[in-house]
Amino acid sequence: MSSHSKTPADGAPLTTSMVSDLLQTPIQDLTLYRRALTHRSMLRSRNREANESNERLEFLGDALLDLIVGELLYHRFADRNEGFLTRLRAKLVSGKVLAEYARRIDLGDYLLMSKNAAKGEGRDNQSILADAFEAIVGALYLEQGYEAARTFVRDEVLDGIDLLEVAEQEENYKSLLLERMQADGRPQPTYRVIQEEGPSHDKTFTVEALVDDTAYGQGQAGSKKQAEQQAAREALKTINNSS
Amino acid sequence: MSSHSKTPADGAPLTTSMVSDLLQTPIQDLTLYRRALTHRSMLRSRNREANESNERLEFLGDALLDLIVGELLYHRFADRNEGFLTRLRAKLVSGKVLAEYARRIDLGDYLLMSKNAAKGEGRDNQSILADAFEAIVGALYLEQGYEAARTFVRDEVLDGIDLLEVAEQEENYKSLLLERMQADGRPQPTYRVIQEEGPSHDKTFTVEALVDDTAYGQGQAGSKKQAEQQAAREALKTINNSS
Structure with missing residues (x-):
């Protein structure tokens, strides 16, 4: 949504204000967010800026999304059983849906990836976007704590989604x-x-x-x-x- | 560990001080904990005290354990990849291991279950104990917040475990x-x-x-x-x- 000027996609270096803008939250320390936006292709690229890709942060972010989305559904669907909650959550945190959240904030433009990996549809690749999105949630949690991660997921992500509609689709x-x-x-x-x-x-x-x-x-x-x-x-x- | 006197296993009603003692944390409102300790067999029993079993809280607790244990491993094994972290976590939050945590705090004695379900090994059943343990973590989170749940899992549960030893076993x-x-x-x-x-x-x-x-x-x-x-x-x- 942000009407940004230069991004890593244009070759601009990643900055603190860029990430604050992306997340609609002021951040202090760029380190973890840089890692969250680092695709593993950077580890092999010649002018190697990164020593770690986003895969470990993705591991954390994945658990955070399960919890945050799970809690929301727990309250919103107070009369539904855990089988329903589990199925609906799986839908809301699927790679496809996470990539959509990522696209809404133009996350692809901020990815640090090798020129080769970015060729073609690299910055729009579903699994690359979903992984980076999870990693960003993990980074936010580690830098700013649980409440900040929860607020981000609720306000920036789930707010635009009609849960009841997804729930209806869910009911196969x-x-x-x-x-x-x-x-x-x-x-x-x-x-x-x-x-x-x-x-x-x-x-x-x-x-x-x-x-x-x-x-x-x-x-x-x-x-x-x-x-x-x-x-x-x-x-x-x-x-x-x-x- | 607690040298308790009368418990629900002896027919005593569940009380706030009983649960505070069980969790080594003062609790205010018994409602959620009562639900966390309610096995679904109670929903069918004649003198029906409960209208909801612990299954929805278990859904929340499961996600909490994944996150809390995941974060601990993320920091403790800073040089290991997400595949390793995922496998080790799966081991630490398996039904078998959760039931062991539950046994350490004598959780089985506090379960509210029908006489029929409690017969034989009911209060020592692995999946019943694991489910109730997850539900208790979910209840603690909802009543006291994320930090309280994290502290409980870290101090009362993971503290007694040699993660390095489990990690070694893990490396098959x-x-x-x-x-x-x-x-x-x-x-x-x-x-x-x-x-x-x-x-x-x-x-x-x-x-x-x-x-x-x-x-x-x-x-x-x-x-x-x-x-x-x-x-x-x-x-x-x-x-x-x-x-």
Whole structure:
């Protein structure tokens, strides 16, 4: 978001004010942040500025994100069980999503990496961005403490995310029903469209979820896929109530 | 360690002073700790005291232990890479080890569980103890904050552990070499004693690690097993240097 001028991507050296700007937090000591932004390709480059890459800080940042995001979900979804919390968290701290956070703050421009590694899409590479993002959280924690890391993750990262929407996406009832059947040693569920109503641009599908030829739930929606999800959800309820 | 009198195991109700004693930390509000000590069997018991078991707090505590133990290892093993840190941490926060911490503070006596679940070895069950231990760390964090949880884990738990010894155990070079060969699509390494010296009570074994009939490393030690580990370590070095 920051409208920065020169960055390491342009060959400018990394500075304290640059990182303060990046994190929207004044930092004192550049050392750890420099390391957090150092891709391992720098360790082999000829004019070697770094003796350690960001991989150990990434190890710390990964644990911090699990805790900070985990706590937020713990409070936000007070009536959901730990299985739900674990699955939703995995989604919010996946490499793909972390790389998106990183892109939002233009983290790629600040990476210290060899010219070779930066070629092509290097500064936009998903795993490089996700790793550097985790490492930055680790550096913030070590330099400024737990509260600072938590505030950064909450305000700069999670604030822009509609957790409820992610949670809805998360609820893949078809997968849950399949898992449940596998755990119970029963056959795979199947789905059958039993009704299709309305004009082609505005159809309503009614779908049944069957296990062993018995219908356990029914769903209705504007797409087959959504109707199947609803049928699976209803089937799960039926099965839970009868067990 | 505490020489307590009556506990929930004897049918006594859980109290604030009991938990303060258990954690060696004065606590104010019993609510979260009661939940942390509540096994899910209580939710089904007839005189139902609890509406929530410790499973959600366990989710939080698990992330806390990863972070707190991870940070300690990050500083203690400043020259080791994140792979080493990850493996060593996994060992220190395994269910087996967490249950040992729990046993050291007699956590089992404080568990709130149904009579049926407590029968036999219920209060000494590894996974029940490990889960409750994680949940207690989660409760401490929510009631007293991050520093309190960190202090508890560091002083009451990790203090008694020889991290270097665990790290040594961790370094299973034979496994590492085998993994490496599998990753490279090469045959399994084999080991051959090439020399055996000294009297039977004080032997020295010299062992070679071979891959594809080529010796990549040699080790010498007072037992075949240790000599093999050393040979595997040397072989890993040779292979890393030549790749």
